[in-house]
Amino acid sequence: MELHQYKNDGFKEFRIGCHACSGLCCTALYFSKYDGFPADKEAGVPCRNLDDCFRCSIHKELHSKSMKGCLAYDCCGAGQIVTSLYGEVNWKSDPYRAQEMFDVFVKTFYLQQLLWYMSEVLTLWPAKELWEEAEACIKELHVLLKSSPRDILEFDTESFGAKGNVLLDKTWIMVKKQVGNSKNFAKKKDFMGHNFKKSKLIGCDFRSTFLIAANLEECDLKGCNFLGSDMRDTNIKNADLSESIFLTQGQINAARGNLNTRIPKHLIRPSEWL
Ligand code: SF4
Ligand code: SF4
Structure with a gap:
């Protein structure tokens, strides 16, 4: 039986909507050239390629220019949520509120990621007994993210995140019980460049690991937990x-797959893989 079972497309809310955003990621965040962005940039400073209409002026060339950081970044829908909370005002039209907007964006991004994980819990049938709890968290976050910038800034993300992490840990225990575990890496976190080619890695714990340039080609990764791993x-x-x-869209965007890579149905296959 499949682990994920989808009742509806509950993941639409996480799709990025750059057309309805004031270029928040390209402005609010710190970027480095080393990580595949055009240049080193301080947080709060717009990227040199962001035009007056908040569009990326080199969007069509991101691939040929190897802007991997730009291509992989995914705000989980936080950009359009924050832009819409401020209505007609944006960081350019009201520079005095710009820093506040950037802070709200960073916090909303974190909360959207939590929402994403909670929404995935609702698709995992081994965690069925946690669905009610996950639904309550989702409801609380939906209300918050439709409230006001002030409410978001004052929200106690630390306590909420801790509660969410406990729920995700419990989910993981239930999934593991269902799929078993073909390899135990104990507490190993560094798999940079490691060659796993053709391995059966069912139920492996890759949480918060470094999988940078690791080789997972032709691996069976059923029930593996990729929470927070660097891919x-x-x-x-x-x-x-x-x-x-x-797994998140940002992780999938950053990895190197192809037409034969199988990904969960709630994720989108990056166009570069085609
Ligand atoms: S913050 Fe999100 S919606 Fe806004 S430009 Fe960046 S990726 Fe697009
Ligand atoms: S190059 Fe384009 S996508 Fe990348 S940070 Fe700059 S404006 Fe944003």
């Missing part, structure tokens, strides 16, 4: 991640 340049060609858990 920049991870080779997932011909790999089966369709039943992996807690």
Whole structure:
């Protein structure tokens, strides 16, 4: 039986909507050239390629210019939420509120990621007994994210995040019980460049690991937990991640897959893989 079962497309709310955003990620965040952005940039300073209409002037060239950081970044829908909370005002039209907007964006991004994980819990049938709890968290966050910038800034993300992490840990225990575990890496976190090619890695714990440039080609990754792992340049060609858990769009965008890579249905296959 499949681990994920989808009742509806509950993930639409996380799709980025750059057309309805004031270029928040390209302005609010710190970027470095080393990480695949055009240049080193301080947080709060607009990227030199952001035009007057908040569009990326080199959007069509991001791939040919190897702007991997720009191509992989995904705000989980935080950009359009924050832009809409401020209505007609944006960081350019009201520079005195710019820093506040950037702070709200950073916090909203974190909360959207938590929402994403909670929404995935609702698709994981081994965690069925946690669905009610996950639904309550989702409801609380939906109300908050429709309230006001002030409410978001004052929200106690630390306590909420801690509660959310406990729920995700419990989910993981239930998934593991269902799929078993083919390899135990104990507490190992550094898999940079490691070659796992063609391995059966069912139920492996990759939480918060460094999988940068690791080779997961042709691996069976059913029930693997990728929460917070760094997957920049991870080779997932011909790999089966369709039943992996807690993968985000940003991780998938940063990895190297192909047409045969299988990914969970709630994620979008990056166009570069085609
Ligand atoms: S913050 Fe999100 S919606 Fe806004 S430009 Fe960046 S990716 Fe697009
Ligand atoms: S190059 Fe384009 S996508 Fe990348 S940070 Fe600058 S404006 Fe944003």
